[in-house]
Amino acid sequence: MLLYRASARHKYSAYLEEQKKSRSKVAAGQKRKALSDEVSELKAKRKALQNDADALSTAADDFSEQAEKLQQLTLLAKANGMRRAAREKGDQLKELNQLIDNKLLELENCP
Numbered sequence: 001m002l003l004y005r006a007s008a009r010h011k012y013s014a015y016l017e018e019q020k021k022s023r024s025k026v027a028a029g030q031k032r033k034a035l036s037d038e039v040s041e042l043k044a045k046r047k048a049l050q051n052d053a054d055a056l057s058t059a060a061d062d063f064s065e066q067a068e069k070l071q072q073l074t075l076l077a078k079a080n081g082m083r084r085a086a087r088e089k090g091d092q093l094k095e096l097n098q099l100i101d102n103k104l105l106e107l108e109n110c111p
Helices: 001-069 073-109
Strands: none
Touching: 001 073
């Protein structure tokens, strides 16, 4: 009877340990999935920012050419404003790239 209890206790302890490992694997998988989703969202945001910055630069170049042809300073002021906005988007893009790199590093280190 004593052996039976010891064996049952040992089996139950092994079962609990297995459940604990299973829960930790599931939690790690969920964390990895969440990080992966976040990186995907950040990459989409980066692409949108890049497109916006490129569009602003192109529009600024167009306004500069029009200002040169028509000799209107208002168009030149618009072009300068757009270049400033494109530069700000570029700064945001750099910050976003750094954030993506940090998240990818965190994803690599995730168990």
